[in-house]
Amino acid sequence: MSDRLSQLQEAVDQLMEQFIATYFYIDRHHDLKTFSPKDTIAPSKADQPPEVDTLPPDVFQAGQLELARDLITREQQIEYLISSLPGLDNSEQDQLQSIKELEEELNVAEKQRQEAVKEKDEVLVKLDQTLRSIRRY
Template sequence: MADRLTQLQEAMDQLCTMFVAAFYYIERHHDLKSFGPNDKIPDLKADQPKEVETLDPETFHAGQLELARDLITKEQQIEYLVSTLPGLDNSERDQLQTILDLEEEIVAAEAQRMEAVRERDEVLRRLDGILGVGRRPQ
């Protein structure tokens, strides 16, 4: 699993992509309306591609609602990731103490590993002695 900062960066990238997709959806499927008395909606010629594919109001609103929910969900995921990062709750001294504690655990684990290696070597030496006695001379 990726570290928290990588997860946060990926979530931010996804949020930006979602924003672009939402803008595209709204820009591509909005209803054609004029906002002022001088505004005119141009007539399209037969060979011109449609710039806007107007959706019925219910479908358009449902799409907007789904996009908004997705954006909110992603934003909440980002907030959670940010809350798990060390920050104001963990001072530099606390973080240093945590590192020192982890280093002590590593030293203890290494000592246990070395003891296990010594025990293994001793057992192998005794086993070789036992097997050596039981072998027939060649």
């Protein structure tokens, strides 16, 4: 599972894709209307596909509603991810203190690792000595 920041970036990317898909849905399936009596709708040529594939109003509106709900759901997911990011409820001092504590834990773990490496080397030396003594007999 990826970290929260990566999840947030992916969610924002998906939201942008949903915005684009919604725009293209509306652009492709809207009803052709004129704004004034002087406006005319140009007829589409027979050899070209129509620019607009008009849907019945109820189908178009249902599609818009579904797309709007999808956008709202994605936006809520983004808000949740933002609220779960570390540091939003902590002051700078709290964050610095947390970093110091983590550094101390890291130092302790590094000392333990060094001791384990030293112990491993000692065991290898003893094993080597034992193997050499066995070869002599």
